[in-house]
Amino acid sequence: MQMSQSSPGNLTAPEVLDAYFLEARARLIELAATLDRIDRAAGSQAVQSDARLNFIHDSLQILQRTQPGRAKAVQELYSLK
């Protein structure tokens, strides 16, 4: 099945941004704090190569893409092949 490019209800892009910006901001700060928390904890060097941390860093790369399909790509990244 092909991913549809239908629009989110009858919201325009500025309305979507208005509706979801603060939530996205809060989640980014939370993620930044989570990464800081890992770094502050004992044994932080040992987890730098942990696959889960790499997932997070790779997900952030996907977020930088300019095409839709980012959520699906992040899910695939976290999936068993």
Place this chain on the structure above:
Amino acid sequence: MFFIDPHIHMVSRTMADYEMLALSGVVAVSEPAFWAGFDRSPAGFIDYFRQLTEFEPRRAAQFGIQHYSWICLNPKEAQDLGKAREVLAEIPKFLSCPSVLGIGEIGLNKNTPNEAKVFQQHVQIAIDAASQGAPGSKHALILIHTPHLEDKLKGTRMILEMLRDFGSAIDPARILIDHVEEHTIELVKDAGFWAGMTIYPISKATPARAVDMIEMYGPQRLCVNAAADWGISDPLNTHRTVLEAQRRGHQLPELLKVFHNNPAEFFGQNPKFTVKPITMQPPA
């Protein structure tokens, strides 16, 4: 575990909330004057101050909770200087009410020149009130609101600068600057002020980030609140912060300091506040 909720807007909450607070170990609440969601007339403020000083203490007492309040014109309504003048003239007489701890929550909202002017006028009222019942102190206690989101950093800097301009007339130990986050907590604590952290959905800190900040900047001169009001907020967010800290292995005696004894110490600088710090033996 016992709590003093240092910042909550009970006029917006129900009796069921008072019951829930009592059931969850809250022995005292401190309620700063704030914005009602719409702009009031000066007469509306007088009624609001009476609600804070006469009605809410009676509601709280039904659940064994001590209710204290702070009086001011909130920054969101400080744009109208004419109205501000009328409301500010009424503040000194409410400061002498038996449950009023001081001036608050004053501060900035959009960091405008009018807001700054009214902020400075409030600080001056606090200084003028020193002789009115806070023996030996430079001024009445002050509780300060810092702006939301993108305005917070600039507003916090402006507030610190304005306080600095009062020179030796102000005592940082008698001022709590609230709603600090990762980018403002150091500014506030380094300048010697008390800091308040607010656990509020989306726009402020979360339990996990609040515990991070307690760990990174220490529990000294730090209070935690949920600033529960008429918005999507939850008085139990302070309790959730304790649970998060316990999950990381922090012990109750240490948490009692932040969630009960620190507010008791800060508010206790006004003799009207009678809840004393308590000690708990660490587990053997």
